[in-house]
Every structure is written in C-alpha cells, then in structure tokens.
Amino acid sequence: MIHWPNGRKVVRSLCPDRLRDRQRSPGVIDIRRKDDLIPIREVPDHLPRHNGKKIHISAVYRWMQRGRNGVTLEYIQIGGRRYTTAEALQNFFEAASKQPQPRIESPRERTARAERAHREVERLLYPNGNSRRVG
Secondary structure, X not given: OEEOOOOOEEOOOOOOHHHHOOEEOOOOOOOOOXXXXXXXXXXXXXXXXXXXXXXXXXXHHHHHHOOEOOEEOOOEEEOOEEEEEHHHHHHHHHHHHHOOOXXXXXXXXXXXXXXXXXXXXXXXXXXXXXXXXXX
C-alpha cells in the first residue's frame, strides 16, 4: 500500500502480470567457464548486423530487463559488471522465436476501440440518450 501526500491510498502488486508470466531461459551461465563470459557491452559485436548496423546496446539491456515475447536474456552480475554467454544468447533467441508474435494494433484500430468504449460509457451513464456532451 502506498500513501500519497493527498491522503489517497494506492495498492500496487509486487508482481505485475507482465512480470509474473515472463519466462526465464534455463540457467546456462556457469562462472567456472570464464572464457565463455561475454560482457554485456560486447554483445552487439557478437550478433549479426541489421541493414549494416549493429544492434544497439539498449536493445540488449531491454532483453535482459523486459524480455522479448515473454522471454528474458539470461545474465549474471559479477561485481558491477553484467555478463552473458553465447549459449544464453542462443537459448534466448530460440525461445523468443517460438513464442507467438504479439499483434500490434494500428492507430486506426486504437481510435475505433477508444470511440466504441466512449459510446459504451455514455450509454451506461446516460441511458436515455441525454448526453451532456458539448460539441
């Protein structure tokens, strides 16, 4: 429970649905094989280029934190540095590729959905059709 200065109370889940449902790739990082560890900053150098450009480092951090298609990139933190392995990268891309791709809603579809929701709210608030809406 979070108490705001204005006295309102907000309940927050410690484990939001999007984090709870996230799949973790199996633990593949073994620190005993030090030569296999890849510093996170060097991961883009180990990946194929896209249109002649390296994958941006922010994408790698996003894969570690939020994941892709519900799967996160396995990493280990030693001291202040994070590392992964080629095997962890392989497992991440294989698992993320097996997950169904999320459908992206177009702006037109989003607007239509918002207008339908607005009409439904007005229908529930003003059952006689006497909307106070101006304009």
